[in-house]
Amino acid sequence: xxxxxxxxxxxITHRLIFxxxxxxxxxxxxxxxxxxxLLKSTLDNWVLGFAQSRVNEIAHELDSKxxxxxxxxxxxxxxxxxxxxxxxxxxxxxxxxxxxIALDQLFAQPQVQAIALVDIPQSITDTANKGWQxxxxxxxxxxxxxxxxxxxxxxxxDRHANDQINSQVKHQAFWxxxxxxxxxxxxxxxxxxxxxxxxxxxxxxxILAIAIDLDWLKAMLNQQPSVQSDKASDLEVSEPFAIAPLxxxxxxxxxxxxxxxxxxxxxxxxxxxxxxxxxAPSQRxxxxxxxxxxxxxxxxxxSTDWIVGIVISEExxxxxxxxxxxxxxxxxSKDMVLMCVVIALISQLTTRPLRALNASTEEMAKGNLDTxxxxxxxxxxxxxxTQSFRRMRDSLQLYIHDLQExxxxxxxxxxxxSIAAEIQRTMLPRTSTxxxxxxPYDISAVLKPARIVGGDLYDFFLLGSDRLCxxxxxxxxxxxxxxxxxxxxxxxxxxxxxxFSTPTEILRTVNIELCQENEDCxxxxxxxxxxxxxxxxxxxxxxxxxxxxxxxxxxxxxxxLETMPPLGLYEDSEFTQHEFMLLPNDLILFYTDGITExxxxxxxxxxxxxxxxxxxxYPPTNPTKAVRTIQHFCQQFVGNAPQSxxxxxxxxxxxxSNPFAEVANVMEWNxxxxxxxxxxxxxxxxLGQILHExxxxxxxxxNAQLIAEEIVVNIIxxxxxxxxxxxxxxxxxxxxxxxxxxxxxxGKPFNPLTELSTPDLDRDDDQRSLGGxxxxxxxxxxxxxxxxxxxGKNILTVSQAIFN
Amino acid sequence: MALQILIxxxxxxxxxxxxxxxxxxxxxxxxxxxxxxxxxxxTQTLIFDLQNLRFVSSAGxxxxxxxxxTLKLKNGKVFFTNPTPQVKKVFDIVKAVPISExxxxxxxxxxxxxxxxxxxxxxx
Numbered sequence: 046x047x048x049x050x051x052x053x054x055x056x057i058t059h060r061l062i063f064x065x066x067x068x069x070x071x072x073x074x075x076x077x078x079x080x081x082x083l084l085k086s087t088l089d090n091w092v093l094g095f096a097q098s099r100v101n102e103i104a105h106e107l108d109s110k111x112x113x114x115x116x117x118x119x120x121x122x123x124x125x126x127x128x129x130x131x132x133x134x135x136x137x138x139x140x141x142x143x144x145x146i147a148l149d150q151l152f153a154q155p156q157v158q159a160i161a162l163v164d165i166p167q168s169i170t171d172t173a174n175k176g177w178q179x180x181x182x183x184x185x186x187x188x189x190x191x192x193x194x195x196x197x198x199x200x201x202x203d204r205h206a207n208d209q210i211n212s213q214v215k216h217q218a219f220w221x222x223x224x225x226x227x228x229x230x231x232x233x234x235x236x237x238x239x240x241x242x243x244x245x246x247x248x249x250x251x252i253l254a255i256a257i258d259l260d261w262l263k264a265m266l267n268q269q270p271s272v273q274s275d276k277a278s279d280l281e282v283s284e285p286f287a288i289a290p291l292x293x294x295x296x297x298x299x300x301x302x303x304x305x306x307x308x309x310x311x312x313x314x315x316x317x318x319x320x321x322x323x324x325a326p327s328q329r330x331x332x333x334x335x336x337x338x339x340x341x342x343x344x345x346x347x348s349t350d351w352i353v354g355i356v357i358s359e360e361x362x363x364x365x366x367x368x369x370x371x372x373x374x375x376x377x378s379k380d381m382v383l384m385c386v387v388i389a390l391i392s393q394l395t396t397r398p399l400r401a402l403n404a405s406t407e408e409m410a411k412g413n414l415d416t417x418x419x420x421x422x423x424x425x426x427x428x429x430x431t432q433s434f435r436r437m438r439d440s441l442q443l444y445i446h447d448l449q450e451x452x453x454x455x456x457x458x459x460x461x462x463s464i465a466a467e468i469q470r471t472m473l474p475r476t477s478t479x480x481x482x483x484x485p486y487d488i489s490a491v492l493k494p495a496r497i498v499g500g501d502l503y504d505f506f507l508l509g510s511d512r513l514c515x516x517x518x519x520x521x522x523x524x525x526x527x528x529x530x531x532x533x534x535x536x537x538x539x540x541x542x543x544x545f546s547t548p549t550e551i552l553r554t555v556n557i558e559l560c561q562e563n564e565d566c567x568x569x570x571x572x573x574x575x576x577x578x579x580x581x582x583x584x585x586x587x588x589x590x591x592x593x594x595x596x597x598x599x600x601x602x603x604x605x606l607e608t609m610p611p612l613g614l615y616e617d618s619e620f621t622q623h624e625f626m627l628l629p630n631d632l633i634l635f636y637t638d639g640i641t642e643x644x645x646x647x648x649x650x651x652x653x654x655x656x657x658x659x660x661x662x663y664p665p666t667n668p669t670k671a672v673r674t675i676q677h678f679c680q681q682f683v684g685n686a687p688q689s690x691x692x693x694x695x696x697x698x699x700x701x702s703n704p705f706a707e708v709a710n711v712m713e714w715n716x717x718x719x720x721x722x723x724x725x726x727x728x729x730x731x732l733g734q735i736l737h738e739x740x741x742x743x744x745x746x747x748n749a750q751l752i753a754e755e756i757v758v759n760i761i762x763x764x765x766x767x768x769x770x771x772x773x774x775x776x777x778x779x780x781x782x783x784x785x786x787x788x789x790x791x792g793k794p795f796n797p798l799t800e801l802s803t804p805d806l807d808r809d810d811d812q813r814s815l816g817g818x819x820x821x822x823x824x825x826x827x828x829x830x831x832x833x834x835x836x837g838k839n840i841l842t843v844s845q846a847i848f849n
Numbered sequence: 850m851a852l853q854i855l856i857x858x859x860x861x862x863x864x865x866x867x868x869x870x871x872x873x874x875x876x877x878x879x880x881x882x883x884x885x886x887x888x889x890x891x892t893q894t895l896i897f898d899l900q901n902l903r904f905v906s907s908a909g910x911x912x913x914x915x916x917x918x919t920l921k922l923k924n925g926k927v928f929f930t931n932p933t934p935q936v937k938k939v940f941d942i943v944k945a946v947p948i949s950e951x952x953x954x955x956x957x958x959x960x961x962x963x964x965x966x967x968x969x970x971x972x973x
Contacts, residue, residue: 722874722875723875725873725874725875726851726875729871729873744934744935747903747904747935748935750904751904751906751935751939754873754874754906755906755907758874758906758908818907818910818911818943819906819907819908821907821942821943822906822907822939822942822943825942826942
């Protein structure tokens with residue numbers, strides 16, 4: 046599971062790009078978040094500030110317009126209050142010039158619709174002349190009762206409504222609440238009322254009312270561009286409005302926002318706005334209301350108590366923010382893409398020499414040491430690494446060159462050594478050449494050097510026709526010097542034994558020769574024995590060599606021996622001679638200390654004791670078996686430990702001639718062979734020789750040879766699984782016109798009669814398996830076959846009738 | 850040498866192998882290797898001259914059988930001439946080689962091959 050989570054990059058470049066890009070994304074993410082916050086606050090502040098300043102402008106303009114009218118009205122008042130003025134509205138011509146001027150000035154303001162001067166009646170029943178009005182349409186006219194009441198109602202309704210306020214400004218001028226010109230229309234007008242009291246007649250109070258319409262208000266509010274996101278999109282974020290909080294609820298909106306949705310959302314703030322009329326004077330100039338749907342920035346006009354303001358749609362403001370945010374995102378994305386491209390380029394460029402080095406080293410790793418390394422362009426880590434690699438490659442090349450030379454020299458030496466070993470082997474006699482069928486002795490030997498060449502030696506040869514000389518020896522030390530010494534010794538013995546024929550003489554003369562110019566004191570232990578084949582008399586002497594072991598009918602003992610100094614040390618050494626009479630089938634075993642001093646991995650010696658015990662437990666019946674068995678047990682004891690010394694074994698069995706010649710009709714021969722295919726040639730040769738001497742017909746001999754080969758091959762391949770440490774005993778008997786061969790082996794139990802299938806002969810041989818022919822041939826060529834398994838041995842008996 | 854192998858590959862599509870000695874477990878491998886190295890891409894006929902082969906064992910029979918398989922794949926043929934009595938006997942027992950492929954003498958084989966050749970030409 047952890048492996049799945051652990052994402053592996055194959056290239057440092059990719060890792061670099063990946064990490065930088067991820068970091069850049071994270072950094073840009075944080076920057077974006079900051080920019081977003083900043084943008085929101087800045088944009089909001091800007092919009093609100095803009096709105097505030099706009100509201101201030103509108104309020105100022107409105108104030109100044111109203112103030113201008115108020116000033117003109119005051120002028121008019123002064124003209125009217127002049128005592129000289131006798132105002133008769135019916136005769137306009139009689140107007141005082143002063144009054145005329147004042148009137149004209151008032152009407153110069155386009156908003157002014159009408160002016161009226163109305164006497165406030167003293168009582169309900171008073172129906173005196175009420176006053177006059179002067180309007181744009183009708184010029185002068187006297188007011189009838191009805192109209193006069195209208196005017197009065199306008200000015201006085203306010204006074205009643207705002208008693209508290211008006212109590213203080215009873216005799217001052219004030220602006221009435223706006224009211225519809227006619228109830229249905231959306232046109233509003235407001236009236237400036239001035240209460241006049243004449244000094245001459247204080248009882249009579251008159252009201253001068255100046256009615257102005259408010260149509261211009263909307264135009265004035267909308268004349269400047271409202272806050273816009275930008276010129277192109279024309280997205281209106283805000284709209285101005287004016288509200289008169291004191292008017293009746295349905296008449297409060299002097300100017301509505303054009304956008305009906307915005308107006309709807311503004312209506313939710315209407316009550317809150319109206320409540321602001323009660324604010325303290327200090328707070329009147331700054332009103333701001335925040336809702337979910339909108340923001341309102343407003344200001345109260347002092348003279349009229351109206352509130353002018355700007356409503357900002359939250360939704361549209363959000364769109365504006367989004368729009369700017371998209372700009373930011375686009376700009377940042379562009380930067381980030383550029384950044385990623387730059388990171389990728391830089392990473393690629395930075396790691397290029399490293400990749401080139403990697404390619405070269407991979408090529409070098411394949412064994413191509415002549416690969417050009419990339420040139421060192423910098424002194425950074427890659428450059429230093431390249432230099433290190435170059436040095437490493439040079440050392441490697443040098444090392445390999447040296448190694449090749451060394452190996453060549455070693456191979457040369459080894460080939461010379463193996464030739465030397467071969468030469469050394471040829472110096473030893475072959476046991477197979479000796480063992481003719483009816484020879485009075487049988488010999489088996491093995492020599493296994495610890496190194497390629499060794500210092501052990503053995504030899505046997507006939508002295509004359511009836512004396513067999515047996516030699517076994519061991520040169521001190523191992524390896525080449527001792528191998529040369531061994532060659533020298535064996536040659537000397539061969540040469541000198543022609544002139545001297547007793548063991549003492551042979552040893553004495555060889556010793557004198559070996560002592561010549563032997564400053565290194567390379568000595569040799571040699572055992573020399575001579576067997577008289579007729580009598581069985583065995584004479585022997587030893588120069589420092591262990592006594593051989595005699596096996597007589599399951600009885601094992603050392604031969605009596607007084608050892609003398611080894612050869613090559615003292616020229617005057619004399620060697621005592623011993624004598625022993627051998628009986629038929631006696632077996633003598635000669636060995637070197639490579640056997641008794643064989644070391645196992647625990648450092649234990651194989652020892653004489655073990656050797657004797659082993660031979661006693663498994664008394665050998667023939668030389669081959671003796672050599673095989675000892676070698677096998679010694680190898681088992683040593684195990685995997687390296688061979689410490691040269692090993693030599695020589696076994697000789699005394700077989701004085703033809704004990705079976707006495708039995709006329711039975712002839713018997715015994716052969717023992719190792720489980721090695723290479724023994725076949727010798728086996729067939731011997732078998733041919735035996736049967737030929739027994740005067741059997743050629744065809745029968747050929748058949749017997751074929752049978753023997755097939756059976757032995759089967760035993761080696763199936764019984765011993767091609768192991769070469771087994772042995773096969775073959776007994777050959779000729780009796781009653783029957784040739785019987787009995788094969789015995791210690792391989793795994795295997796009955797060829799039942800376990801080998803007969804091949805299908807009716808099919809062509811490319812359609813059948815190629816196994817089973819061998820034993821089929823045996824069955825076809827023999828007259829009788831028998832198989833048994835007893836005491837750990839496969840025993841196969843094959844009989845052939847002898848025909849002539 | 851228990852077996853001598855004499856190779857004659859002068860003609861392009863015929864390989865002559867003359868055997869002298871014993872063809873047994875020890876020598877079978879040498880013969881197999883020798884056949885494999887000398888078989889050409891266009892060898893159509895393999896002739897074993899057994900005049901001097903004194904001995905053959907089942908290991909030797911396997912080599913002959915393998916050679917026959919190899920040639921059969923190439924639509925070729927294997928012939929044996931002059932088998933010695935021992936070899937002939939083994940051939941007869943195991944029936945490793947069809948009788949039609951064994952000839953008592955080189956002359957018989959030549960005659961047979963000539964007939965075959967003419968038949969082929971006639972068919973063409």
